[in-house]
Amino acid sequence: MEEDLPAGAEADVVTRFWTDLGLPGLVDVHTHFMPDRVMAKVRAYFAAGGPLVGRSWPLVYRPEQDRGLATLRVFGVRAFTSLVYPHKPGMARWLNTWAADFAARTPDCLHTATFFPEDGAADYVREAVEAGARVFKCHVQVGGYDPNDARLDPVWGLLAETGTPVVTHCGSGPVPGKHTGPEPVARLLHRHPRLRLVIAHLGMPEYRDFFDLACRFARVHLDTTMAFTDHSRELAPFPTAERPRLTDLGDRILFGSDFPNIPHGYAHALRGLADLDLGDDWLRGVCHHNAARLFALPPRK
Template sequence: MTNEAGEVRRFWERLGLPGLVDVHTHFMPDRVLRKVWDYFDGLGPLTGGVAWPITYREEEDRRIARLREFGVRAFTAMLYPHKPGMARWLNGWAVDFARRTPDCLHTSTLFPEPGVETYVQEAVDAGARVFKAHVQVGAYDPTDQLLDPAWGLLADAGVPVVIHCGSGPAPGKHTGPEPIARVLARHPRLRLVIAHLGMPEYEDFIDLAERYQEVRLDTTMAFTDFSERFAPLPRRALPRLADLGERVLLGSDFPNIPYPYVHQLDALDRLGLGDDWLRAVCHDNGARLFGLH
């Protein structure tokens, strides 16, 4: 076990937890992941000149082993298309990955295109437990009429959707809270998990979580030294996050993070919101959402 794995384990052992549930980790076909890494390698100009080195630029087997060493009981394979015709192929890969990686929550994705409702239903029938939507990378409007039947299907099925819809690290044409508010107005039971706490429009997305009972937030990269340099979360929002404690979920963005995994945990700890909040965020909320025993 690495020294870092020991640090991560001491964190959750101190809280009396059986491990961690991380709802925002990335696994995808190797050639797709390497293109993602290339994107982050060139992201410095979009983050105020702050470089974004990939801490866990390793082979798939090693990345899975690391999460297990950290004591992550359940994690995801956040994968996403950037063009039509790609989502169904990614979902096929994800079926195989979930089959050979039982501690990964079977993850699927979608894109606004003809046939999206059909392949989303196929993914749900195949056992998908969470979906990933990436408004920024996909450069699509989440209110696109092509997506409307899929959102309705996922709302009815109760399958959570982790959605990157905030304007960080770089804004897109359709990022921000307004399009998501319109989706939720049509599908108020849709279990959206707002990635990165909606960075940098944190308070607008907290508004939505307060308005819609099925909306959740994930902590991915929030409060870390890296993110605080270019997208700090206003400390006046912390009491509201404390009140939403049952609907805030641990996310990390592993392996695509520019610091060690344990730093995300330390960043949450130093908020001073208490051990009960940490236990809920780092394990119990995710375990309840996904029915983990």
């Protein structure tokens, strides 16, 4: 697969990837759709290489929601997320309202929600779950909070009880945060061992530590977002010694792209997975079957 392809050619390459595997499409657990003004600020931050990014981050795809949806659909992505996340109190509830509306008019988007350590968090998380939220986003780096904040304890308890997956950016890449790294997540899982955390970016750069946690806690999953791209190989290459655990934990590894806020083509992320040479069954699980099972997606006819 080649990056920097024209749009139509890239769609052909991506489609050929999953059709050659005999899949009904792709499931991408790590995509971002946000209110327009929020997305504009996020993209400006990436384009400027802000402190939490730490380096140049040229954006390949345009941010318009309709264009982004059309791109994923022409690629054959049958289900994806709208990972929204707050960076301060007072944002999460209205982000959840927006995301619920977006999911209601976008049937291939998994209804997504989020939270922040603040008074009332447990109430609006319960409201989101009751309204049908199927996945939550927790961004420890951007939010700058300890996931063990006492105000979040009832939130984690509810999400563990309901088995709702939580895509969690808790690794210290691309830039460490005050509460990033495996230790806060280890404490969280010891208190709530049934949490279905999806560790974003395979826990980059603390891959080994987060794989250790996945081995100890049977509901922990990991997503591949950016982990095997050229960008991340330069920043935090995946350790060769951990490659066998990609297979050992293969049924709990999920494909993620970070679309549309990525500095490379979508096909490039898939090529990075294929280049691992872990076999077609592994690719089928990562790119479709594991997430389809996690989110109970119906068979595509």
